[in-house]
Amino acid sequence: MMGEFDAIRPYDDSEVKAVLTRLLKDPAFLDTLTHFRFPRFAGALGWLLKPMIAKKLRREFAGIDSVAALQDKVEMYVDHTIERATDGVTYTGVEQFKSGSAYLFLANHRDIVMDPAFVNYAVYHAGLPTPRIAIGDNLLQRPFVSDLMRLNKSFIVHRSLSGRRERLAAYQLLSAYINHSIRTDCQSIWIAQAEGRAKDGDDRTDSAILKMFHMSRKDEPFAEVVRSLNLTPVSISYEYDPCDAAKARELYIRASTGEYKKAPGEDDLSIAQGITGYKGRVHINFSAPVTDLHEDTKQLAAEIDRKILAGYRLFPVHYLAYAQWEGADPALEVPTAGQLFGAEELTQAREEWQRRLNECPAEHRPYLVQQYATPVRNQYRIKAGLAP
Template identity: 80%
Template structure:
């Protein structure tokens, strides 16, 4: 019998062995692993390497029969990836999260996979259950990607539906699932504050997402629904964005042509680069859950922005970019990087920033600068009590 949420929910423990077996037999999945592990030989010797990798995976995951044991197994690889691709990850506010309480983590969104991965990492290492992760169906075009994500507690947000009636039904189902997760399953949720990544660095909460939380409980006051969900603003700050040049290119094309069409497989490239690319330091801040009563989505969105932008950690590169930005806000008192950071830290940042600028085509550079400068403007506006 099909459950109410079967079309969008993550996989249950009982489904894990069969899904793993399906993955280890998936040609596209094995092909990607082979190219990643043996880039020089994958073409000519793929026929030999793929069965070998499949056998190794079956051996390694033989004892995995639940989502929790799978996450324990995968955590080693996550830790390894974080060690290789960052100069360290720091967290603030995670200590206030209580065992036995479920939260809706509403976060700014810069990277498709790593944003929720870093939140997961924090929560996992705090000894708490990892959240269920909202992921758009636009990213799940290959069956193995859908399997991988749903094994790792991801649930599907149907974004590619076009009909108005169908959209509303999907919206209702998503709302019901999130509420069910928090109130009945006591499972936390990670969801981005807006649809799609903030490619220009301008993190803003879409009031439509806040409205969605309420849709399935319309007979209850909005404020009470929000309070029942333990809505928690989360800020993730990357010192460097591995996808910054690609984002600058996209922003440039949008600005000059009015539109941008993704190439086939572009999201896959972004995902891979986001996972493996150098990020410098990473910081994640968990603000206290929202306890104030908000009767209106727009007012709540303003508060979420205040918390998320206020909790964002600015690194030297952000100040360096802001100093170069043609749209810097003259009414803000933003200090120079040299007044905040030690000389050695600043010198390292300057070298890396110059390297990134030099790799960026001249016409794209303003769109690289804006990604790093905007968080400075936003945070100092929040500090000054100036509307965004």
């Protein structure tokens, strides 16, 4: 029997074995893994390495027949990747979650794969079931990527539909699935606060997403629907963004030509860079679920923004960037990095920030500064009691 959500839902336990078998025969998947694992030899020795990797993986994943078992197996690799590419991950707010409850995690969006991965990491290490993850179909160009993501509890958001009717139907289905997941399956959801990453560092909730949550329960008051979903704002803070230079380049091209066209495979590069690139320290803050009754999406978006921006952890680099930002607000009382951080921490941050500025073409630099400075302005506006 076809289920109502089959086109978008993650794979369930009964499908795991067949999908793993399919993946381990997929040349494109094995090719990507070979390049990722042995970048220096993948070209010349790929023909030799691919069957070896496939054999090793078949052995490694033999007997895996549930999503939970797969996540336990993969967690080791995730932890290893996180340890290699960060100076440590901290999180606050996980102690408020009750087992047996499901939450709608609405997070700021800076990195395609690592944002949900870090939320997963925090929730997993707090001993709670990991959330289902919303992922745009624009990132699932290749079948193996779709298989991989749906094995890892991802569900698909159809963004590339052009007709208004099709888009509406897709949002209706998405709304029904999110509500069903939280209220019937008791499975948490992770979704970004807006489509696309906040490349300028300005984290804002798109009220259309909030409207979508309500679409499948139109006959109920908006405020009640939101309350029933345990909507939990999440702030993800990276000390350094591995994709910052690429984002600065895109913003510069967009500002000087009026548009930016992605090159083929650009998302794949961003994903790889985001996973393996150096991030410094990473902090994830879970705010308390929204319980105030908001009658409309604009009010609710402002409340979520306040919580996400206030929960963002500012590192020395953010203050260093703010001090040299043309967009700094003179009316805000923002301390300098020197007033807040110790000498050793500050020296390290100055060196790393200077290195990033030096590597960035001069005309892109204002956009690099803006990415790191904007969260400072946003947070100090909230501290001053101003609108987010």
